[in-house]
Amino acid sequence: MSEKASGTEIPVGPQHPSLKEPANFTLTVDGEVITGAQMKLSYNHRGIEQAVLSKSYIEAIYLLERICGICSHAHTSAFTQGVEELLDLEVPPRARYIRTLIGELERIHSHMLWLGVAGHEIGFDTLWQYAWRDREIVMDLLEEITGNRVHYSINTIGGVREDLTDEHCETILEGMDDLAERIDFYQETVPNEETVRMRCEDVGVVPEDLAREYCAVGAVGRASGVPTDVRKDAPYAAYDDVDFDVITDDRGDLLARTVVRIGEIAQAIRIIRQVAKRIPEGDLKASAKPPQALLAQVPEDDVVSRYEAPRGELIHYVRADGTDTPARVHIRVPTLANWPTVVESLKGSYIADTPIVVAGIDPCISCTSRIGVETDGNHGGENAFDLDELREYGIEWYDDRSDVERPSLDGDERTVSGGTRGDRA
Amino acid sequence: MGRIIDWARNRSPWILHLNCGSCNGCDIETIDALMPRYDIERFGIQQKDTPRHADILVATGPVTEQMAPRLKRVYEQMPEPKLVIAAGSCASTGGVFYDCYNCREGIDDVIPVDMYIPGCPTSPEALIDGIVKLLAESGKEAQAERLAEKKPEIVEEGTPIDEAVPKEPDADRTETDDAPQEGADEPEPVEV
Ligand code: SF4
Numbered sequence: 075m076s077e078k079a080s081g082t083e084i085p086v087g088p089q090h091p092s093l094k095e096p097a098n099f100t101l102t103v104d105g106e107v108i109t110g111a112q113m114k115l116s117y118n119h120r121g122i123e124q125a126v127l128s129k130s131y132i133e134a135i136y137l138l139e140r141i142c143g144i145c146s147h148a149h150t151s152a153f154t155q156g157v158e159e160l161l162d163l164e165v166p167p168r169a170r171y172i173r174t175l176i177g178e179l180e181r182i183h184s185h186m187l188w189l190g191v192a193g194h195e196i197g198f199d200t201l202w203q204y205a206w207r208d209r210e211i212v213m214d215l216l217e218e219i220t221g222n223r224v225h226y227s228i229n230t231i232g233g234v235r236e237d238l239t240d241e242h243c244e245t246i247l248e249g250m251d252d253l254a255e256r257i258d259f260y261q262e263t264v265p266n267e268e269t270v271r272m273r274c275e276d277v278g279v280v281p282e283d284l285a286r287e288y289c290a291v292g293a294v295g296r297a298s299g300v301p302t303d304v305r306k307d308a309p310y311a312a313y314d315d316v317d318f319d320v321i322t323d324d325r326g327d328l329l330a331r332t333v334v335r336i337g338e339i340a341q342a343i344r345i346i347r348q349v350a351k352r353i354p355e356g357d358l359k360a361s362a363k364p365p366q367a368l369l370a371q372v373p374e375d376d377v378v379s380r381y382e383a384p385r386g387e388l389i390h391y392v393r394a395d396g397t398d399t400p401a402r403v404h405i406r407v408p409t410l411a412n413w414p415t416v417v418e419s420l421k422g423s424y425i426a427d428t429p430i431v432v433a434g435i436d437p438c439i440s441c442t443s444r445i446g447v448e449t450d451g452n453h454g455g456e457n458a459f460d461l462d463e464l465r466e467y468g469i470e471w472y473d474d475r476s477d478v479e480r481p482s483l484d485g486d487e488r489t490v491s492g493g494t495r496g497d498r499a
Numbered sequence: 500m501g502r503i504i505d506w507a508r509n510r511s512p513w514i515l516h517l518n519c520g521s522c523n524g525c526d527i528e529t530i531d532a533l534m535p536r537y538d539i540e541r542f543g544i545q546q547k548d549t550p551r552h553a554d555i556l557v558a559t560g561p562v563t564e565q566m567a568p569r570l571k572r573v574y575e576q577m578p579e580p581k582l583v584i585a586a587g588s589c590a591s592t593g594g595v596f597y598d599c600y601n602c603r604e605g606i607d608d609v610i611p612v613d614m615y616i617p618g619c620p621t622s623p624e625a626l627i628d629g630i631v632k633l634l635a636e637s638g639k640e641a642q643a644e645r646l647a648e649k650k651p652e653i654v655e656e657g658t659p660i661d662e663a664v665p666k667e668p669d670a671d672r673t674e675t676d677d678a679p680q681e682g683a684d685e686p687e688p689v690e691v
Contacts, residue, residue: 088569095518095526096566117565118520121599140595143524143620187527206534224524224620440523 081109086428088117095439099432103425111420113413118443126403131157131231131369134400141405142441143224144187147173147180148383150229152390153403155310156379157231158360160372160394167312168356169233174312175246175349176220176228178342182253183212184384185335185342188436189260192332195430196273201264208256211249218245231369233359243350250343250350257343260336265329274328278419278431281326288414292386294435297334298326304382316348328434335436369398376402383408385436407441511543512634515553515577519570520602521560524620525587529557532623539627550576555630561589561596562603574610582633584614586626591615613637 081104088096096117102110122141126134138153139146151173158165165173186209193201213223219242220226228234264270280290285298295302303320305313321337323330361368376393386408395401412435420431516529532539533546547553550573562570574583585606588594593604606612614636616629 088566095523096520096569117569118518118560118563119565119601120520120561120563120596121601122596125596125599137595140522140524140589140619143522143527146522146524203535206531207536210534210536223622224528438523440521 081105084425088114095437097432097437097439099428101420101425101428106424106426108420108423108425108428111417113417115413115439116443118440120443123403123405127399127401130366130398131372131400132365134403135229135231136227138403138405139225139227142407142438144184144438145180145383145385145388145441146225147176147228148381148388149390149405150227151177151311152379152381152383152388153392154229154231155381156377156390156392157369157372157394159377159379160375160392161231161368163232163360163368165233165360166357167354168237169358169360170312171315171349171353172234172236172238172358173229174316175238175346175353176216176226177311178345178349179212179216179219180226181342181384182339183209183216184436185339186212188335188433189264189332192328192430192433195433196269198267198269198273201270205260208253211253215246215249218242230359231365232361233357235358237358238353243353246346246350250346254340254343257336257339261340264336265333270332271329273427273430274332277328277423277427278416278434279325279327280415280419282324284415284418285326288418289411290386290415291408291411292383292436293331293334293338294412294415295386296320296322297330299324302387304380304387308380310381312349315352316345318345328430331434366398372396372398385409385438386411405441407438409435409438409442413437413442511545512554512582512630513545513547513552514555514557514630515547515550515573516557516559517570517573519558519560519566519590519606520563520596521587521589525559525590528620528623529559529586529626532626537623537627539630544630550574551578553577553581555582555584555633557584557586557626558606559586559590561593561599562606562609564601564603567603567609570606570609580637582613582637583610584616584626584629584633585612586616586621586629588617588619591617594619 081102084101084103086099086101088098098114098117100112100114101108122137126137129137135150135153138149141149186205190202190205190209193199193205216226217223219238220228220236228236280294280298282299284290285295285300290298290300291302299322301320301322304310305318306320318341321334321341323334372394374394374396376391379390379392381388381390388408389406391402391404391406392400393402416432416435416437419434420428423431516526518526530546531537533544550556554577556574556577558570560566574581583606585591589596590606593602596602597604603609614629614633616625618625621629
């Protein structure tokens with residue numbers, strides 16, 4: 075029986091109980107042990123990078139915000155920081171503090187959400203309900219400050235749109251006191267709780283050399299002992315004015331990631347307290363001119379902007395061509411950097427551990443979805459296009475399509491299909 | 500018999516949540532409705548993992564080309580009678596993703612929708628309110644249908660349906676009534 079090295083293939087997804095987003099895995103198993111894994115992540119591909127090219131810089135903020143509902147502030151901040159650099163705008167300190175504050179509130183909300191989902195994946199629903207209940211403290215604060223629970227839309231080019239009042243600062247401090255108590259509780263109980271230990275210890279291990287080789291970012295990297303954090307390495311917003319520690323661990327397993335994330339919540343509370351106490355007076359925007367006037371003259375240039383999103387380092391690349399719309403926006407999200415470590419750590423673990431190993435990197439599929447183009451292999455090398463061929467292929471494809479009013483449902487697997495490689499065409 | 504089915508359906512609708520390419524915003528809010536703060540489970544509403552157990556499909560997102568056939572398949576797998584809620588602006592119309600090359604224009608491009616809940620994202624309160632209204636509405640419809648079957652003359656004569664339905668005592672709807680409310684209203688009792 076054991077000769078068959080390839081084993082059985084088990085497809086999982088796209089609609090499946092464990093993650094809230096569509097993803098499809100093909101696991102190759104030998105008995106109960108996984109020997110190989112393949113992923114198809116493109117179910118959420120919407121074509122935002124293309125759509126943003128037809129929007130003005132201001133409209134683009136709100137479109138890019140909707141890449142992901144969990145780290146919306148990360149995307150807008152990365153984009154606005156990039157455009158500000160292009161325009162050479164100096165963001166006033168008060169605005170930088172407000173950005174930091176919202177960013178850290180968002181980090182707490184994202185990590186609490188993860189803690190809950192991780193609890194759910196290991197069958198520990200009590201933790202799920204606890205974590206999501208305590209998360210409401212942050213959601214309420216965000217709603218009070220910005221007016222919305224999920225898409226805060228507080229960034230604009232050159233500053234922020236809403237001010238923080240003194241009452242806000244007080245409610246924030248009160249909320250943080252409540253939350254800090256809960257986080258102390260989690261810090262004490264979660265890593266010592268028997269259920270969590272049994273499911274997480276030595277599961278999905280990513281050793282340091284593997285993390286470095288695959289360039290793991292965020293909490294995944296930090297839990298494997300790679301102390302990368304854009305907030306420390308290349309401070310933006312107000313991070314050079316506040317004190318905080320980069321939490322690391324060297325075990326590299328799921329328990330380490332849990333510990334790191336809970337530790338980061340504690341650090342975020344520390345940052346928020348400092349911001350709420352020390353926020354300087356001043357303007358909210360870099361310039362009193364209406365943004366349209368500024369943005370009519372974005373110089374021809376390109377910029378790479380980095381931001382430490384809750385899941386790790388987020389990179390936005392913006393190229394301006396002197397008009398009022400961007401010429402190219404490219405986004406490298408942290409989840410994309412962390413996927414290879416999942417494939418590696420899935421190999422050799424049990425089928426039953428799949429959900430928690432996958433959830434362990436806190437995947438955000440709506441950020442990550444890209445599309446690979448399947449070709450007939452006649453273009454250049456094997457399945458490879460150069461830019462002109464791609465353009466030609468695109469024009470042909472759209473011509474074919476224009477005959478059909480709406481693509482029919484069954485013929486859907488035409489030319490686009492999933493793949494982790496490749497770019498958004 | 501019809502009354503019993505209606506009663507059972509209206510008391511504990513099981514929902515299936517399906518992400519059709521949304522940004523996660525509406526999804527976390529939908530799941531949030533199940534959490535202790537909003538806790539729709541106290542009304543018997545439960546999140547189910549398989550379409551075969553679900554009564555209500557809560558679909559979010561503008562429907563990407565990749566998800567369209569899957570959405571259709573999930574819809575077909577649900578047993579009758581089934582209801583569909585499009586949660587969020589982009590599920591209703593395409594929202595910000597209108598005109599993206601890989602997106603349809605909302606759920607109703609693919610399957611019939613019974614209720615649209617706008618908002619970007621829809622708040623859990625809105626979602627709960629939507630489910631309750633949808634149930635009330637569908638309860639009324641089923642009632643009218645049965646009535647039309649039994650007593651065609653009433654409907655033909657144009658008597659308002661509400662008056663034609665005999666009032667029932669409140670006996671069977673006390674269980675859920677004592678929990679203190681936050682945000683959401685009590686589900687409107689549906690007359691059976
Ligand atoms: S309606 Fe808004 S929050 Fe909801 S999925 Fe669409 S973009 Fe996201």
